[in-house]
Structures are given as structure tokens and as C-alpha cells.
Amino acid sequence: MMVSGVPEAVAAVQPLLDAMASNAPVVGDAPGDGLRFKIVNQLLCGVHIAAAGEALALADSMGLDRAQVHEVLGTGAAASFMFGDRGGRMVAEAFDDVRSALDIFVKDMGLVGEAARTVHQETPLASTADSCTSAATAPASAARTTPSSTASSAPTRKGRGGA
Template identity: 75%
Template sequence: MMGIKTIGWVGLGAMGAPMALAAAEAGFDVTAFDLSADQMASVAPAVAGAASAREAAQGKDLVGIMVATGPQLDAVLFGEGGIAEVLSPDTVVMVMATVGPDAIEKTKERLDHVTTHLVDAPVSGGVLRARKGDLLMMVSGAPEDTDLARPVLDALASSAPVVGDVPGDGQRFKVVNQLLCGVHIAVAGEALALADSMGLDVNQVYEVLGAGAAASFMFGDRGRRMVDGDHDEARSALDIFVKDMGIVTQTARGVTQEAPLAAAAEQIYLRGRRQGLGRKDDSVVFRLLLGDMD
């Protein structure tokens, strides 16, 4: 198989759109499809638009899928108008969404009769880093497939280590990543809510503690938005952590591993969704924990 030159892209959400642009700017011929016409327009003309997911995928060397959930992945591949029917035995399918190890393993089983070239490469890093090609991607798959996908991975990520030879191992790494991220966001909100309830200046708390041992990436990033009340523009929607913490707790149960902090954080995100905050930025957990949203 020759190197990757053409990419079919399905999913132009908050992360998918800047990633597709990064791939195009790295010199790949990218054709994309998304259900949102606005999202399609947002990446033009650098990324060509297709009338359907099948059209985007047909004849491409690699198809990248950046949807939100396991059921969406299944629908893109095998549902009505699914792309599996237009893939060739040489097509590399790269799943970059966080869908959990079970979803990837089921996808591999169903896809094997079409193409065996499945690369599992969930991403982490946020919208700004996606646009710069500066993501972390946790990559797994057969060595010949991850080697073939390497130029694309390097266009999208500053760090894309291969963490396993079996699709699903990348998702397992992402489960651990999301456990840490989800708990860190929740505890940042809890800490700042406590500071506020004690009458402290939360901006000063953020500045002082952010320079010490209590600092974390999420405290620095989401903490700033918590202090500023910057929740309406969802750079990372609360709904994403409803989904991802669900994957974390489900996966933990599957291996009979206690995950009490993940379970507690999951309940905070679920409460936010029940209160209609799912499309808000996940930093809104600060207001939620203060009781301002009740």
C-alpha cells in the first residue's frame, strides 16, 4: 500500500473541524462531511465538502471519524448510508473519538470483512490545540497500520505514542485520561466553590494556588473560566463529560475496579445535564456546586 495522500473525514464538531483544517494545512487532500452545513462551511475552502459520509469516504486512502458516541460511530459505518459499503480492503479507518474500548472492539469485529486496517486514536487537548496540530493522541492498532497512519497522526498531534497493537488499547488509555480530567474539573469547581462560600476572593485563590502544588492543567484552564464566569461559549461542553465519565464508570465495572471519585464526578455532570446545562462549558460545574443554578 502506498502512503496516505487522501483523507475522507466524517464529523466536524468543536474538535473535528479544527483537526480537519490541520490535516489539510499539512498537505493532505481532505474531503469532509458533517450534518451541519455551518460546520461544513467553516472549513471551506481548505477542506472540500461532500454531500454524504459515503461520498467523503469513497476512494480515500484513510477515513477519519470524529463523532461523539459509540452509537454514532456505528451509524456512520454500518447504518443507513453507512460508509462501510464503499470502503476497500486497503482503506485505513482511523477512529479519533472517545467511544470506549467495547465500541472499538465491536467495530473491529464488524469491519474485518471490509478492511482490517483499523487505527484507534482518541484525542485529548482541546479546541485551540486541535487547530495547531498540537493534540495528544493515544494510538493503537497493528504496527503496519499505525506506521501507515503516522504522517496523519503527526499532522494532528505533537504527541501520538503507540500504546498497543490492538484497537481498543487507545480507548483504554483515554478512559484513564478522562477519569483524571473529569475528576480534576469537578474538584476545581468544588475547591473554588468552597473558597467563595468562605468569603475568599476566588480570583486571588485561583492566582495563588495555581502557582503551587495544588495546580493542574484543568485548574489552570477551567479554573480561569470558572472565575471569569465564562460558561456560555462551550469550548468543552458539559455533555461530553456526561458521556465520558459514563464510559469511565462502565469500564471500571467491567474489570471490577472501584472508581469512587469518578462516580462522584459523574453525578455532578449528570446533575448539570438534568438542569439543562449540557451545552454549557464544563466549567459551569463551579456555579452548579455553588448552588447558583438550582
Template identity: 55%
Template sequence: MSETPPAASADTIVTVLGLGAMGLPMAARLSSEFTVRGFDINQGRRDLAASAGVERFDSARSACSGSGIVLLAVRNEEQLVEVLFGVEGVAAAMAAGSVVILTSTVGTGAIPVTAERLAGMGIGFVDAPLSGGPVRAREGDLLILVGAEPAALESARRVLEALSSTLTIVGDAPGDGQAMKTVNQLLCGVHIAAAAEALALADRLGLDPDKALRALEAGAAGSFMLSNRGPRMLEAYDDGGAEVLSRLDIFVKDMGIVGNAVRAAGLPSPLAAAAEQLYLIAQAQGLGTADDSAVIRVLAPSRLTD
């Protein structure tokens, strides 16, 4: 069993590992309430973090030494395991009683063994995947879905509350948060694909895209993803496309996690499978690093109403 982590306090040092699209705004947000350290393998991201009030370190281990909480914003399950337990893994530099918060969507597969290994080192683990995007991360307006033992959760609570407007405790076991986020991503992935189909059809029917989007948002067909991604879908045809706020290949990963989960559960998922194929086609066409709104270009490579 892990030792009971100390309750987070105002002087808690928080280390953020991974200063990408979500990690950097979270680190900036937390820097107003905590001493925040940061590390990313990209020098440019470390420089941006320093300008946002985050203490910059040249290695993940040095950034974690002495920190009460280490927040991980990694890409996938493989990075999670490597960052914690690899050759330069940070778990070895963390003190007993400290806590790891995983904010990434990685699926449930590696979570039980990760929690068990950390517990053997006296380190708590909070499974806390989030949703909301970079702007909401900077504003502390995220949805965070938590699975964690009560002691670890209490140590991490002030950090989680600083980042979220909706903090939902799904269960008391690591993995519960990932399970709920998988369900969330099924809906998000399908909603983005559906929004792309609707706006592509509006264009082919000769409707003004901006007016069509506003009309759809105002009625029963409206959704968060339509309102959030819709304007960016209309920008997908501009030179350079829309600003990258959520990379398309993230949904390739996430819909893969969804597919694995539904197969393991023995459930059919025809809508999720169709959406996953759309993202895979987009990635194959070289759109993986584009904003996920660019998926509309798979359905309609060009607009007719320009």
C-alpha cells in the same frame, strides 16, 4: 487480514468526518500539509470548513471516495458504527489499502468488531483518541493515544504527527488507545469536579476568586484542569456563561464509559462515580450544552463575591 496500506505521502487525501469543536480545527490544521476534504451534517460547519481551506462535500461518501485516510470525529459508539457501516456508510466507498483514524472517545466495546469488519474490506484501522481541546487541535498540540497494527499506524503517522505534540503508542491492537483514554478521562473528570469544588469553597469563604485561582495554580494544588477550566468557571456566572470549548454532556458520556470500564474490571471507583453524578445533575439542570466549567453552578448556583 487487511492489505498493507500505502505509506502516507505529501499528496495523501485526508477526509475529516465531523467538523465540530474538534473536527474543524483538526481539518484546518491538516490543510496546511495535506489535501483535506470535510463533511458534517451541519451546513454551517461545512461553510466554516471551506473558509479554513477544507474542500467541502455534500455527503460523507463523496468526501471519502478516493481518500487515503478518513479521520472520524464522531460523538459516540453508535455514530461510529452508523458512519462506517450504516445505510450511507462510508466504508463501502473506501478503497482497499486506505485507513480509518478514530479520534473520538467511544470506549472499547465496538472497537474489535469495527476493526475486524474494516480488515475484511482491506481497510486499516487506527484507534487514536485524543486530548487537548480545540485551540490545541488547531496548533497541532494534542496528546494522541494510539492502538493500531504497525502497517496501519505507519500509513497514518504523518497525519497523527501533524496533529500532536505528544504521540503515545499504547499498543498494537485497536482498543488499546480507547483503554488508555478511559483512564485519562477518569482523571480529567475528577480533576474538573475537584476544581469546581475548590473554587466554590473559596467563594463561600469570602476570598477573591481570581486571586484564589492564581494562588492555587502556583502551588502543589495546581493541575492542568484547574488552570484550563478555572478561569472559565469564574465566567460561568456571566450572562451566557463561558465560551463553549468542551460541552458538559461530553463528560456525561465519558464518565459513563469510565463507569462501565471499572465495573467490568471489578474495581471500585468512588471518586469517578461522584464526579459522574455531578455531571449528570448538571445535565438534568439544563447545562448539558454549556461548557463543562458550568459544573460549578451545580455546587454554587450563584457567587457571593460579586
């Protein structure tokens, strides 16, 4: 949680913030500063998740042991929270352990794109990550409306399980 507001207002709600979150940094005085920080955070999360999946898929396609790639690269310069957490679950194929809904992530990446367009900032990596996550929700959306039409178009994994 990231908080913004004039110091007096933040001080008045500090007990509530403390009860709601173990870490709620004050990131500005202006209304919306917290949201803008959150949008930048989501850009980083989206790009890191997409990069983790792509890196593990490349490692797999090159015949490398994905678990070893995750372990070795997760302790060096390539490490990130998303590579460690989401990448680890990709390697373990622990897809039932849902930590965040894909639909919410797609919504958040849409907010990133909208914010970037508003300030005329190009975000090609975020756009690519958004395309990947949006494409991932398409089969689920189609399945809700036409169950039989998507059965044959389900994506397949190659190698030792992909990412």
C-alpha cells in the same frame, strides 16, 4: 489523541496522525489500548474539574478572593491543567467560552464507569464527578421537554458568584 496498533499499521498511518494531531503517542500494540488510555484520561479530567469547582466554591464560601485562590494555588502542588483552564474560566465566569460540550463529558464519564464495572474496579471519585455532571445536564434536558417546569428550579449561586 492516543494511538494503539501494531508498529507496521501505525507507521502506515503516521502521516495522517501527524496531520491530525500535534501529539499522538503510541500507547500499545493491542486494539483498544488507545481507548483504555482515553478512559483513564477522562477519569482524571472529570475528577479534576469537579475538584476545581468544589475548591473554588469553598474558597468563596470562606470569604476568600477566588481569583487570588486560583492564582496562588494554580502555581503549586494543587495545579492541574483543568484547575488552570476550567478553574480560571469559573473565576472569570466565562461560561460562554465553551471548550467541550457537557453532554459529551457526561458520555465520557459514563464510559469511565462502564469500564470500571467491567474490570471490577471501584472509582468513587469518578462516580461523584459523574453525578455532578449528570445533574448539571438534567435542567437542560428538562428544559427541552418542559420549558416552564424548570424555570423555578434553576440552581442559584451564593456568595460572590460560586464556582
